[in-house]
Amino acid sequence: MIELDKTDHVIVRALMRDARVTSKALGEKLGLSQPATWRRIKRLKDSGVISGRRLRLDREKLGLGVTVFLGVKLATKRRVSLEDFERAVSAIPEVLSVEHVLGLYDYRLKVVATDIPDFERVLRRRIMTLPGAGEVEANVLLSEERRPGPI
Incomplete structure (x- = not known):
């Protein structure tokens, strides 16, 4: 360090x-x-403190006006189920991030869509059909304040 x-x-x-x-x-x-x-x-x-530069895109200008955070609980929690789920969810272009978390849900996903009907399509056709997907809770992002972080 x-x-x-x-x-x-x-x-x-x-x-x-x-x-x-x-x-x-x-x-x-x-x-x-x-x-x-x-x-x-x-x-x-x-030393790895700085690991790269990121490009920040304006999602609204790209036509992605809706951001939803999903809590996903897997139906089964075997090692194979976790790996299958992670591999499959990582292939969905609307999913910006996949976080394996401890708590009520097993995964937290950040999903973008053009609008709510588009998000519903992504949810029904792509996310709910993932291997091992069980219970899902959606939280729609209303506003976001970007902060530089603790340093």
Whole structure:
């Protein structure tokens, strides 16, 4: 595990806000030279603290106006059932994330659709037909506030 100092935390927060910022511009804000800032960013990347850059898409502009979180309880919980379910659900393009969780449900899925009728189609034809799928609870996203995280 890498030890992060105050400057490292500032760098991580700045990159979380805008991953495209140059090491020169970031260094100027921090009072560091471009090479010193670049070395710190490289150290953060090499240690795995920074693992890549993500592209954030506007789902509404892409015609995906509905986001639903699904809690899925499997009908059976054998190892084969878990693997079959995970493999099958990962192939559904409308499913953005699959999380194996502890609690009332076995999995939490983040699903996008153009509208509620489209979501119903995805639910009935794709998700409810998955191997091992049992009880499902849907929560429709009303609004979302993106936060940079704890650092």
